[in-house]
Amino acid sequence: MSAYPKAVADGWHPIATLAELKRRPLARMLMDKPLVVFRTANGPAVLLDRCPHRNMALSLGAVRDGAIECPYHGWRFDGAGRCTLTPGADAPARHEASALPVQVAAGLIWTTLAASPRAAPALPHPLEETKFDTFLWPVRPSRARLLDAIENLLDPAHPHFLHAGIVRSRQVRKPVDATVRVRADFAEAIYVENTRPAALMPRMLEGLRGRSIGRFFPPTIGQVAFEGANRLRLAITVFFTPETQDRVRPFAHFATPAGAAPAFIKEGLLRAFHIPVLAQDRAALRRQAESIAAYGPARYALGPLDLLFPAIQALMHGEAVQDSERCVRLHL
Ligand code: FES
Numbered sequence: 001m002s003a004y005p006k007a008v009a010d011g012w013h014p015i016a017t018l019a020e021l022k023r024r025p026l027a028r029m030l031m032d033k034p035l036v037v038f039r040t041a042n043g044p045a046v047l048l049d050r051c052p053h054r055n056m057a058l059s060l061g062a063v064r065d066g067a068i069e070c071p072y073h074g075w076r077f078d079g080a081g082r083c084t085l086t087p088g089a090d091a092p093a094r095h096e097a098s099a100l101p102v103q104v105a106a107g108l109i110w111t112t113l114a115a116s117p118r119a120a121p122a123l124p125h126p127l128e129e130t131k132f133d134t135f136l137w138p139v140r141p142s143r144a145r146l147l148d149a150i151e152n153l154l155d156p157a158h159p160h161f162l163h164a165g166i167v168r169s170r171q172v173r174k175p176v177d178a179t180v181r182v183r184a185d186f187a188e189a190i191y192v193e194n195t196r197p198a199a200l201m202p203r204m205l206e207g208l209r210g211r212s213i214g215r216f217f218p219p220t221i222g223q224v225a226f227e228g229a230n231r232l233r234l235a236i237t238v239f240f241t242p243e244t245q246d247r248v249r250p251f252a253h254f255a256t257p258a259g260a261a262p263a264f265i266k267e268g269l270l271r272a273f274h275i276p277v278l279a280q281d282r283a284a285l286r287r288q289a290e291s292i293a294a295y296g297p298a299r300y301a302l303g304p305l306d307l308l309f310p311a312i313q314a315l316m317h318g319e320a321v322q323d324s325e326r327c328v329r330l331h332l
């Protein structure tokens with residue numbers, strides 16, 4: 001039995017961006033399984049990173065004629081895992097490397113370890129719309145548990161401290177009415193802010209903020225969205241790929257309405273602001289994972305601002321949840 005929640009174990013996960021995959025193969029990890037990604041004439045292919053001959057890592061080899069060449073004895077395998085060449089023999093060996101299903105969506109290369117995979121990965125709004133300027137940011141893997149990484153993105157209470165001055169202000173808080181909506185396959189928290197943010201990043205990028213929203217699309221996608229007056233200003237959708245029990249590789253997709261400013265300027269600003277934020281989050285997540293490793297099973301105290309955490313936890317683990325909606329007054 002998989003140590004991962006069933007929905008995660010059976011799900012589709014991005015393992016690389018299309019842009020990352022150049023001539024060399026990429027070594028990736030998905031739920032403790034080393035994988036190799038490489039380019040073929042039919043698009044990206046994903047194999048278990050294990051040569052059927054002597055178990056060498058195929059990712060250490062090279063891509064030749066759309067096949068991956070094992071660095072040990074030079075056997076080549078195509079995208080379907082078929083051996084196409086066995087050097088020194090007249091015919092290729094009749095052994096196969098294990099190929100995984102592949103889909104390309106939103107600039108990402110997706111695969112699944114499921115025995116009978118679902119049809120397609122689910123993509124939340126606004127990933128498939130054209131009226132947004134978008135860019136993808138493949139983030140370095142972090143030492144972090146999947147649940148903690150997802151919650152970190154959607155948690156409204158830590159930025160005042162961990163990202164003080166950049167994302168939220170430590171000194172200034174304003175009353176905010178929040179609505180928390182939980183459905184069988186979705187959870188969101190909508191914070192009605194109607195204020196000019198006090199911290200540097202939103203001040204420069206947004207102006208007056210109407211609402212901010214945190215959304216969870218089970219089992220592994222989180223999204224934060226910031227709106228001006230009824231208009232989306234910025235949506236950050238993050239796909240969290242579990243590499244191991246305590247390492248996560250996030251892929252962040254940024255979307256801003258087209259037209260306001262040149263896309264490359266917005267991308268430059270968003271990246272510049274998020275580099276320190278990301279470093280702060282990574283450090284906190286690492287310390288969290290270390291504490292959990294030292295003290296045994298994770299235990300979480302639920303605070304009054306932890307609006308989405310119970311839903312994230314339940315939905316990620318495939319537990320049945322009641323449809324619910326509630327309003328809460330808090331100060332952000
Ligand atoms: S181990 Fe791969 S060709 Fe021998």
Ligand SMILES: [Fe+2]
Pocket residue numbers: 152153158159162163277281
């Ligand atoms: Fe954060």
